[in-house]
Amino acid sequence: MAYDYDKSIRPGKLPHIWCPGCGHGIVMKGLIRAMDTCELDRDNTAIVSGIGCASRLPGYLDACTLHTAHGRAAAFATGVKMAKPEMNVIVCGGDGDGTAIGGNHFIHACRRNIDMTYVIMNNYIYGMTGGQFSPCTPTGDKASTTPYGNPDPIFDISKLAIGAGATFVARTTAFHATQIDKLITEGIKHKGLAVIEVLDDCPTTYGRRNKFRSVVDMMKRLKDISVPVAAASKMTAEQLEGKTLTGILHQEDKPEYTAMYKEVIKRAGGAA
Amino acid sequence: MAKKVALLQGNEACAHGALYAGCSFFGGYPITPSTEVAEVLSGELPKIGGKFIQMEDEIGAMASVIGASLTGAKALTATSGPGVSLKQELIGYACIAETPCVIINVMRGGPSTGMPTGPGQSDVMQAMWGTHGDHAAIALVPASCQEIFSETVRAFNLAEKYRMPVQVLYDEIVGHMREPVEFPEPGELEVIDRTAPSVGPEAYKPYDTSFGDVPPLAAFGSGYKYHVTGLNKAEDGFPTTKADLVDAEERRQISKVKNPTALADIESNEEYLTEDAEVIIWAYGSTARSSRYAVNELRKEGIKAGLFRPITLWPFPEKRTAELAKQAKAIVVPEMNLGQMILEVERVAMGACKIAGVHRVDGEPINPGQIIAQVKEVL
Numbered sequence: 127m128a129y130d131y132d133k134s135i136r137p138g139k140l141p142h143i144w145c146p147g148c149g150h151g152i153v154m155k156g157l158i159r160a161m162d163t164c165e166l167d168r169d170n171t172a173i174v175s176g177i178g179c180a181s182r183l184p185g186y187l188d189a190c191t192l193h194t195a196h197g198r199a200a201a202f203a204t205g206v207k208m209a210k211p212e213m214n215v216i217v218c219g220g221d222g223d224g225t226a227i228g229g230n231h232f233i234h235a236c237r238r239n240i241d242m243t244y245v246i247m248n249n250y251i252y253g254m255t256g257g258q259f260s261p262c263t264p265t266g267d268k269a270s271t272t273p274y275g276n277p278d279p280i281f282d283i284s285k286l287a288i289g290a291g292a293t294f295v296a297r298t299t300a301f302h303a304t305q306i307d308k309l310i311t312e313g314i315k316h317k318g319l320a321v322i323e324v325l326d327d328c329p330t331t332y333g334r335r336n337k338f339r340s341v342v343d344m345m346k347r348l349k350d351i352s353v354p355v356a357a358a359s360k361m362t363a364e365q366l367e368g369k370t371l372t373g374i375l376h377q378e379d380k381p382e383y384t385a386m387y388k389e390v391i392k393r394a395g396g397a398a
Numbered sequence: 399m400a401k402k403v404a405l406l407q408g409n410e411a412c413a414h415g416a417l418y419a420g421c422s423f424f425g426g427y428p429i430t431p432s433t434e435v436a437e438v439l440s441g442e443l444p445k446i447g448g449k450f451i452q453m454e455d456e457i458g459a460m461a462s463v464i465g466a467s468l469t470g471a472k473a474l475t476a477t478s479g480p481g482v483s484l485k486q487e488l489i490g491y492a493c494i495a496e497t498p499c500v501i502i503n504v505m506r507g508g509p510s511t512g513m514p515t516g517p518g519q520s521d522v523m524q525a526m527w528g529t530h531g532d533h534a535a536i537a538l539v540p541a542s543c544q545e546i547f548s549e550t551v552r553a554f555n556l557a558e559k560y561r562m563p564v565q566v567l568y569d570e571i572v573g574h575m576r577e578p579v580e581f582p583e584p585g586e587l588e589v590i591d592r593t594a595p596s597v598g599p600e601a602y603k604p605y606d607t608s609f610g611d612v613p614p615l616a617a618f619g620s621g622y623k624y625h626v627t628g629l630n631k632a633e634d635g636f637p638t639t640k641a642d643l644v645d646a647e648e649r650r651q652i653s654k655v656k657n658p659t660a661l662a663d664i665e666s667n668e669e670y671l672t673e674d675a676e677v678i679i680w681a682y683g684s685t686a687r688s689s690r691y692a693v694n695e696l697r698k699e700g701i702k703a704g705l706f707r708p709i710t711l712w713p714f715p716e717k718r719t720a721e722l723a724k725q726a727k728a729i730v731v732p733e734m735n736l737g738q739m740i741l742e743v744e745r746v747a748m749g750a751c752k753i754a755g756v757h758r759v760d761g762e763p764i765n766p767g768q769i770i771a772q773v774k775e776v777l
């Protein structure tokens with residue numbers, strides 16, 4: 127039986143704005159499946175995003191959805207979660223939104239370990255504005271603002287999240303569609319800040335400039351560069367050159383922020 | 399029972415005013431001379447089960463406040479000039495998404511870091527025009543610690559009633575000055591909560607104008623699922639680019655504040671000896687205190703001076719200022735900046751009387767002597 131996505135999608139809001147072949151739709155379907163698996167009460171779930179193609183995702187889903195300003199999703203979401211800790215909070219957006227303009231909010235959300243699930247769609251580019259380079263555009267690649275090749279080094283988003291204190295960090299790709307919902311499910315179940323980085327594709331503004339002839343080529347690349355963490359432990363540094371680890375990269379138990387604040391309320395003599 | 403009276407700093411009075419108004423969330427970032435608001439609330443909010451969070455910067459603070467407000471909380475942030483500059487994009491977000499919240503701006507000089515510990519009144523135009531795009535603004539300018547308390551309460555009321563950000567501006571002098579503040583009894587000052595939807599989740603639209611210019615706002619997590627965006631939106635909250643809808647939405651967001659009924663509700667001024675005045679001193683905030691003193695001195699010398707003190711600075715008190723311009727020979731506008739509100743006074747006076755400013759940006763307050771000298775010169 128075909129999976130019923132319709133019950134999670136807002137009536138009348140499709141078609142979406144994404145280009146044919148854009149990876150963001152694959153991520154949205156994964157998120158829907160994960161929310162279903164976790165039986166999230168959508169009345170009590172906030173989905174918060176910034177600005178960009180990826181950040182258009184919440185509008186299509188039937189929940190409390192908050193499409194904020196460029197880069198600020200994590201900070202808006204922190205306000206929602208702090209004010210109403212009983213809500214499930216999911217953040218989503220692009221690599222540019224989350225790690226350039228929103229980098230500060232991103233690392234501090236990780237540091238606080240506030241119970242939210244951050245799904246970051248890394249398509250290596252600023253898609254919405256027409257393909258300028260992002261902090262995740264590989265060095266040497268072409269973007270509309272790097273006509274001679276990108277001189278900038280990149281952020282490894284997952285490493286950044288781990289370094290900043292996120293207690294659940296996982297990575298997969300738009301090629302590994304079924305792994306997306308599995309990892310998001312784990313992330314939602316995790317108490318604390320969970321980051322799920324999904325490498326996806328922007329054929330329109332990145333693929334075109336970087337000699338990918340088709341979306342299939344871009345998907346093939348996502349498949350080729352991925353190495354599951356378990357397999358990687360048996361590989362040499364040479365074999366791992368140019369590869370990206372996928373799966374759960376980091377998981378630990380640490381006090382969660384709203385739980386810590388409950389203690390503050392107790393110490394102040396207040397009733398939560 | 400005698401009322402509770404405490405010797406409070408302006409910033410402390412602000413924090414207590416917020417609590418009186420039902421504030422349950424504060425998101426901030428430290429900056430002189432506003433930090434005491436955060437310090438007091440970090441202690442007081444958890445006592446009532448409220449939330450305090452120190453964010454990573456002022457943008458994050460403003461974002462957290464809007465997020466909290468959407469869950470139904472009355473939310474506050476407090477900052478000063480540089481922090482307000484950072485918040486501007488999201489103040490506009492609160493305008494277009496019609497989210498109630500209160501922003502305290504304890505003004506210092508500027509631009510940039512300026513003089514962090516010196517008073518200033520140079521953010522008064524920023525309060526209206528700081529964020530991009532057409533929008534309405536409400537800004538209140540209390541002049542004493544007691545008034546900071548009550549105007550903070552009123553700021554929350556107006557934010558909730560008109561579904562928008564409301565700013566309270568006072569300068570470092572009032573922010574750090576200590577005065578006896580009487581705590582009003584519960585119920586003594588009006589406390590307004592946003593209108594909750596009267597329809598069920600199925601029929602609810604977050605910007606449904608059939609309920610008037612200020613549609614009811616449901617709280618996230620209360621059974622209502624809806625969409626909020628900073629894009630121009632239709633009544634259902636989803637983005638639209640339809641010209642007629644965008645135009646109507648943009649205009650409504652201004653007219654909800656600028657229609658005559660709303661203006662009468664929002665405007666608040668104090669007048670002192672203006673009835674027969676030939677010269678009006680038009681002053682706000684701490685500068686109005688020196689101005690009042692100047693009026694008394696001038697009266698002693700037989701000069702018919704009066705004080706007009708806006709307590710609501712934005713929307714600008716156009717009608718009364720225009721009337722006073724017709725009545726008086728001159729209006730003198732003292733302000734701790736190089737001429738901001740005087741531009742508005744000139745605009746609405748339309749040449750009906752002489753207008754002169756008294757300006758100071760050296761970190762020292764404007765003293766009555768300077769005002770008196772300018773009055774004598776202009777008459």
Ligand SMILES: Cc1ncc(C[n+]2csc(CCOP(=O)(O)OP(=O)(O)O)c2C)c(N)n1
Pocket residue numbers: 177178179180181196219220221222223224249251252253254255260328
């Ligand atoms: C303050 C601000 N600066 C810049 C922009 C312009 N802008 C909109 S989306 C975007 C980039 C989006 O890229 P990303 O987050 O990677 O998402 P994608 O579109 O690739 O999915 C930029 C720069 C903006 N909307 N707001």
Ligand code: SF4
Pocket residue numbers: 143144145147148149150179180249253254327328329330331
């Ligand atoms: S521009 Fe790129 S990121 Fe945006 S919808 Fe198209 S393919 Fe997706």
